[in-house]
Amino acid sequence: MKQDIHPDFRPVVFHDLTSNEKFLIGSTVATSETIEFEGETYPLFKVEISSASHPFYTGKKAAISAAGRVDKFNKRYGKK
Secondary structure (H helix, E strand, O other), X not given: OOXXXXXXOEEEEEEEOOOOEEEEEEEOOOOOOEEEXXXXXXXXXXXXXXXXXXXXXXXXXXXXXXXXXXXXHHHHHOOO
């Protein structure tokens, strides 16, 4: 590998603002904020959504009424 062209890979705390969960993950993301986590100081990166708050992973997925969409499509573009 070439020297001095790769970003720093280091442990970073990702803070999910929706669920207030914090994850320590290795990353190359650039950030200026830091946080005290498990007795150590790490860079902090805030995210709006993660696996802790995403509906697919939490099982709180809202069902979308497909029947209404199909009827709307047929009404608009269907055979007359």
